[in-house]
Amino acid sequence: MKSLPIDGLTRKTKDETMDSPSSVREGSQWSPSYEKKAVGLLALGFGLVGLDRFIINPLFPVMAKDLGLSYRDMGLISAVLALAWGLSSIFTGRLSDRIGRKKVLVPAVVVFSLLVATSGLATGLLSLLVIRGLMGLAEGAYVPASIVSTIEASKPSRIGLNIGIQQMAAPLVGLGFGPVVAVFLLQVLPSWHWVFGVVAVPGLIVAWLIARTLRDGAIEAEVSTEFKSAWWSVLRYRNVVFSTLGMCAFLSCLIVLSAFMPSYLTDHLKLGLDQMGLVLAGLGVGSFIGMVVVPAVSDRVGRKMTMVIALAIELAALSLLPAIGPEPAKLFAVLFAATFMNAGVVAITVGPLTHASVPERLATTATGIVVGLGEVVGGAVAPALAGAWAQSVGITVIPKIALVAIVAALVIVVLGIREPQARQWQAAG
DSSP: OOOEEETTEEEOOTTGGGGSTTSOOTTOOOOHHHHHHHHHHHHHHHHHHHHHHHTHHHHHHHHHHHHTOOHHHHHHHHHHHHHHHHHHHHHHHHHHHHHOSHHHHHHHHHHHHHHHHHGGGOOSHHHHHHHHHHHHHHHHHHHHHHHHHHHHHSOGGGHHHHHHHHHHHHIIIIIIIHHHHHHHHHHHSSSHHHHHHHHHHHHHHHHHHHHHHOOOOOOOSSOOHHHHSOGGGGGGSHHHHHHHHHHHHHHHHHHHHHHHHHHIIIIISOOOHHHHHHHHHHHHHHHHHHHHHHHHHHHHHOHHHHHHHHHHHHHHHHHHGGGOOSOHHHHHHHHHHHHHHHHHHHHHIIIIIHHTTSOGGGHHHHHHHHHHHHIIIIIIIHHHHHHHHHHHHOTTHHHHHHHHHHHHHHHHHHHHOOOOOOOHHHHTO
16 A cells, blocks of 8 residues: 655655554563663673773773874864764664664674774774774674664563663763773783774673673564665655764764863863863763663653753753852753753653564664764764864854754754654553
C-alpha cells in the first residue's frame, strides 16, 4: 500500500499502520536479570568509547613534544574522529537493522580497542589522523546499535532512565576518569605509547562479554520494502527530521562550549588554571548527571514537555553567562545548569524519542542518522566555524554562539517535535 503525502511528510494507510511505532512488538519478553546485564555491559562499552576517544587529550602535551604536534594539529585529530564517527553512525545504523545489533556491536568494540592500542605506535600527525579516523568509524558503529539494544533490553517504564545511564557512561569514564587514568599510567609506564595499549585491554574483555550475553532482536527473514529503498527514506518520519535538526543544535552548543570555554575563562576573564579547572568541572558534572535525571523525568511527564522545559532552563542559564565576570562559583553554576539540561535532551533525542517515532525494524537506521548528522554538524563543523569566528572577532563571541544554538534548538523542538505514541507493548509494561 502506498502512503498518502500530507504536509510534506506521509500518512500511512491502514495496512501500513500494522508496522507503525504504535504496533505491538510480537514475541517481546522482558527479563529483569537480562536488563541489568545488558544495560550494564552496553553502558560499560560506551564508557570505553568515551575513554578511548578522550584519553588523547591529557596525553597530548607529552605527545606534542615527542611528535612535534601543534594545537592546530590537535584540532584536526579531534575533527577527523568526529567526522568519521558521524558518517559511520549514519550507515552502520542501517546495517545493524539488517543483520542484527550484536553482529555490529562486537566487531566495533574489538576494532576500536585495537585501534586505540595502535595509537601508541603513531609517529606523527599523518599516522594519527589515519588511526583516529578509523577509530571514529568503529566507535560510530557502536553508538546507534548500543542505544537501540539498551531500549530493547529495558522495561518500558525505564527506557529513559536506562538510556541516560548508558549515555552518561561516556562523559563519566572519558572526561571524568580519563585524565586520572592517563596521569596514573604515565607515572607507572615507560612512556605515553604504553598508555594506549593498556586502555585497549578492557575493550577486548567487554567485547567478549557482549558476545556471550547480548540477545539479538528478531530480524525479518525477508528484506522489507524499507530496505529496498534508500537509507534516507526514514526522513519521511517527522520526528526523525526534527530530531536530526535538534541534535545539530544541541551538540553545536555543547561541543563549542566544551572546546572554547577554557580559552574564554583564561584569555577573557583572566582566571588562573586552578579556577579554570573548577569552573570546567561544571561541564562534566552537569553532563553526566543530566543524562540520567532528565530522561528519567521524561519517562513520567513525556518526552516533548521535558525537552521544552529543559531547553528553556538552558536558555535562561546561557543568557546569564556573558554578564558574569571572573566569579568561579557563578560560572560553575551556569555551566552546570546548561550542560545538565543539554545532555539530558540529547539522551532523550537519541534514545526514546527517535526509537518510538519509527517502525521497530528501522529503529537503528533512524538513530544512526540522528546521531551521525548531529555529530558531523555539532562535533566537526560547528567548532571549526566557531574557532574561525572567534579568531576574527574575539573569544567573547563563544557564549553568543552557544546561546543562538539553543534558541534554534528550542524553536525546533516546540514547532517540530511531536510527542510519540508509545508502542502498545511498552504501554502494557
